[in-house]
Amino acid sequence: MGKNQTSFKKGQIANPKGRPKREWTWSGLLEEYAEKKDENGKGKMKEAVVKKVMELAKRGDMTAVKEVFNRMDGMPKQSADITTDGKEIKGVVVLPSLDETKK
Numbered sequence: 462m463g464k465n466q467t468s469f470k471k472g473q474i475a476n477p478k479g480r481p482k483r484e485w486t487w488s489g490l491l492e493e494y495a496e497k498k499d500e501n502g503k504g505k506m507k508e509a510v511v512k513k514v515m516e517l518a519k520r521g522d523m524t525a526v527k528e529v530f531n532r533m534d535g536m537p538k539q540s541a542d543i544t545t546d547g548k549e550i551k552g553v554v555v556l557p558s559l560d561e562t563k564k
Contacts, residue, residue, distance in 0.1 A: 469475060495507035517525035 495505065495510070497506050498504070499506050499509040514525050514528060518529045
């Protein structure tokens, strides 16, 4: 075949049905399970999980407390102080690319 030639004719679709759907994903299974009724049949599993995490946080479980705050407010922002010998770096620092270091 020459340049810019393919085995497809103009207007022909290579995969008309698209990518096949996966049978399952972990997040899909978790979402599906979370929507099911809890053991008592009164609420959804996701509500039971939230209730349990809140109970643990209320009792002082710091892992649960952190999880509650992270879900409510998002993860805390972290910053990095880039200094050299205690002095701030001024200007733009340009690092060589990997290709340049091989020369």
